[in-house]
Amino acid sequence: MRYAHITRAYSIRPNRKGESHSPSINQKRRIRYAPTIKTERAYRIRPKRKKDKMKIDIILAGVGGQGILSIATIVGYAAVKRGMYMKQAEVHGMSQRGGDVQSHFRLSDHEIASDLIPMGKADMIISVEPMESLRYLPWLNPETGWLITNSKPFINIPNYPDVDKLNATLDGLKNKVVIDADKIATDLGSARSANMVILGAASPYLQLPFEEIEAAVRENFARKGEDVVNTNIACLRAGREFAEKLK
Amino acid sequence: MSKTLFLGDEALAQAALDAGLSGVYAYPGTPSTEITEFIQNSKQGREGQVHSIWAGNEKTAMESAIGMSYAGKRAMVCMKHVGLNVAADPFMNSSITGANGGLVVVVADDPSMHSSQDEQDSRYYGKFALIPFFEPSNQQEAYDITYHAFDYSEKYHTPVLIRLTTRLSHSRAGVERREARPQNELHIEENPKQFILLPANARVHYRTLLGKQEAFENESLNSPFNKYIDGADKKMGIIASGIAYNYLMENFENHQCPYPVLKISQYPLPSKLIAKIVDECETVLVAEEGYPFIEEQVRGILNRTGNIIGRLSGALPRDGELNPNLLAKALGMPDTYGAPVPELVVPRPPALCVGCPHIDSYLAINEAMAEHGKGKVFADIGCYTLGALPPYNAIYTTVDMGASITMAKGAADAGLRPVLAVIGDSTFTHSGMTSLLDCIYENTPVTVMILDNSTTGMTGGQDSHALGVLGEICKGLGVKEEHIHRITPLKKDHEANVKLIKEELAYEGVSVIIPTRECIQTLSRRMKKQQAAKKK
Structure with a gap:
């Protein structure tokens, strides 16, 4: 029951397997009423003006309990402070129990219509788990999208893929930052702050000033004391430094 | 006023508080749980002494809300879609009694079944009960509609239904609030016959309800939540309801659609606006989350004109959630798609937590049942439904709340022989007690295991009504004391637990075994809180 949406996502692709959504004769007869010509024109009048319209569409990915939502909280805080619009679709309920979780996180300086990011249009995948980062490739813009992921696998299933093959697949991607966030965070004294290393690694591609992200991290951890704030800032900076070197 | 970031559920809850709510009644269920939790945690709710304690099930919740409305105060009842099946009896009859204080029923549907056993569309219940209903398209509308719904309910003395869907319930966005209104004073319904549904009274009330239908439709026609947005290109028109409207607009730059769009968020359907778009446009696409509720009404079962397309025609999939890509495809626009998912990516299904007491219960059940063959364990709705998955493969049925015991009986x-029912403590008090009573009445040979983790685990750890008294409840219902056992689901007790289950399976009568150990999630939260308190 949990995978219904993912199966459906596949089926959007025309003719992936051929059978799944092939319409019946009756359906075919009805489909001819669907107009196509006019709508294509409507689509063409839509120019791509990336520069004068700022939007960041992010798929956050991980396994239930890894804390992907704190990344959204921090980036959301920074963006809302700038007066941007935000929408964030979360997953609650059954799928939280050690299953794959994802959040559609959208920021824009214009009003946002859909709570879900259209497939092929996400600017980034930010993942705290390498296999999970690949699950959402259909959403990532194939030309301009960036994939930022932790390289440390979270193995709670018997048939987890071969880690070398997994790394090879990640290596084959065009725009990616693969970072051992767990190791960096542990070296800096807080294994639990791996998600801040990931956020740091994603920060060069976020179109938000780094100081503002730092300020949001401070704000988020302020009530936990100065030590926690400093560790998380160190993790954030280490992640950013790593990503900058790859550029 | 500045905006606050709210989940759809939270926006609705805040609106109810601001509209002068006196009580919310609910049983937890994804994706509706956060509404009641928000009110429970709200300072405004506490200060206003707004009732927000969980109800035993959706039916008791609905009835309590009707009672509060009878007493003149504003009441809200919240549930997931399948919860309305449980509450259907009082819900349907509340449309006949009508409301005194504002009465709002909130139902969160779960298309694509993220956390549910079906994707039924609650709009049919709204139409079935002949009451007005709403379907917000975004978080701000969830707020505005809820705020308005209480006034509407009092204006027409009718319960009002609000339908949410998963993506709105669990998506966060900025919401602007309005001024908070005080709660109603206590004022009992003045008409002494209004809430007595004797046939003679009910016939009168039903005619009154039928008489209100025209006014309801007029409200929909003039509603700010229903919008006719004209477009130059009449080759196509689009009727988009609820969140489907957002998926539609996502496909157009600056959200300017070249075709006429009829946005629907308030029902009954405004037939004049439907007629306008159908008359003006060559083809009309109906985009709605859930069942083809509007599409079927507009085209009729004969589909004579053939120019109404949507989920029934195959322009959109018949099942599952919509999304922007599906709308693009239905509009004939180029679809977008990233790279395919690499083949090495495997599913990562949800699983019982490490240290979960249900794991030990299932290991004991599997061992005790091994000699009896497959197919004899009947389970229920909750975390323990995950016992259906490997490595346990321990259960064979999950249908609805409470069905484990009665299906085992059947x-x-x-x-x-032998049959074993597995049910959680909260599910047992929700709907299992009457099932057990059926078994006791006939002395049916069933062994019932009530997995007591002392919480409603799957929805995030809400209080369980039977905390500490499960044994007493079973005894009171009539289970013989020597056949009620509390055991501890731990590895060290495994052999003893298996032996006990085997003994009770051999007994030709009703026995209840209650494996008791706290949910690992609530336990770790409690420990963290205790540690934090110590530090201070």
């Missing part, structure tokens, strides 16, 4: 009646 199978036992058919001659199946």
Whole structure:
């Protein structure tokens, strides 16, 4: 029951397997009423003006309990402070129990219509788990999208893929930052702050000033004391430094 | 006023508080749980002494809300879609009694079944009960509609239904609030016959309800939540309801659609606006989350004109959630798609947590049942439903809240031996007690295991009504004391637990075994809190 949406996502692709959504004769007869010509024109009048319209569409990915939502909280805080619009679709309920979780996180300086990011249009995948980062490739813009992921696998299933093959697949991607966030965070004294290393690694591609992200991290951890704030800032900076070197 | 970031559920809850709510009644269920939790945690709710304690099930919740409305105060009842099946009796009859204080029923549907056993569309219940209903398209509308719904309910003395869907319930966005209104004073319904549904009274009330239908439709026609947005290109028109409207607009730059769009968020359907778009446009696409509720009404079962397309015509999939890509495809626009998912990516299904007490219960059940063959364990709705998955593969049925015990009874009646029912503590108090009573009445040979983790685990750890008194409840219902056992689901007790289950399976009568150990999630939260308190 949990995978219904993912199966459906596949089926959007025309003719992936051929059978799944092939319409019946009756359906075919009805489909001819669907107009196509006019709508294509409507689509063409839509120019791509990336520069004068700022939007960041992010798929956050991980396994239930890894804390992907704190990344959204921090980036959301920074963006809302700038007066941007935000929408964030979360997953609650059954799928939280050690299953794959994802959040559609959208920021824009214009009003946002859909709570879900259209497939092929996400600017980034930010993942705290390498296999999970690949699950959402259909959403990532194939030309301009960036994939930022932790390289440390979270193995709670018997048939987890071969880690070398997994790394090879990640290596084959065009725009990616693969970072051992767990190791960096542990070296800096807080294994639990791996998600801040990931956020740091994603920060060069976020179109938000780094100081503002730092300020949001401070704000988020302020009530936990100065030590926690400093560790998380160190993790954030280490992640950013790593990503900058790859550029 | 500045905006606050709210989940759809939270926006609705805040609106109810601001509209002068006196009580919310609910049983937890994804994706509706956060509404009641928000009110429970709200300072405004506490200060206003707004009732927000969980109800035993959706039916008791609905009835309590009707009672509060009878007493003149504003009441809200919240549930997931399948919860309305449980509450259907009082819900349907509340449309006949009508409301005194504002009465708002909130139902969160779960298309694509993220956390549910079906994707039924609650709009049919709204139409069935002949009451007005709403379907917000975004978080701000969830707020505005809820705020308005209480006034509407009092204006027409009718319960009002609000339908949410998963993506709105669990998506966060900025919401602007309005001024908070005080709660109603206590004022009992003045008409002494209004809430007595004797046939003679009910016939009168039903005619009154039928008489209100025209006014309801007029409200929909003039509603700010229903919008006719004209477009130059009449080749196509689009009727988009609820969140489908957002998926539609996502496909157009600056959200300017070249075709006429009829946005629907308030029902009954405004037939004049439907007529306008159908008359003006060559083809009309109906985009709605859930069942083809509007599409079927607009085209009729004969589909004579053939120019109404949507989920029934195949322009959109018949099942599952919509999304922007599906709308693009239905509009004939180029679809977008990233790279395919690499083949090495495997599913990562949800699983019982490490240290979960249900794991030990299932290991004991599997061992005790091994000699009896497959197909004899009937389970229920909750975390323990995950016992259906590997490595346990321990259960064979999950249908609805409470069905484990009564299905086991039916199978036992058919001659199946031995049968075992597995149900959680909260599910047992929700709907299992009457099932057990059926078994006791006939002394049916069933062994019932009530997995007591002292919480409603799957929805995030809400209080369980039977905390500490499960044994007493079973005894009071009539289970013989020597056949009620509390055991501890731990590895060290495994052998003893298996032995006990085997003994009770051999007994030709009703026995209840209660494996008791706290949910690992609530336990770790409690420990963290205790540690934090110590530090201070």
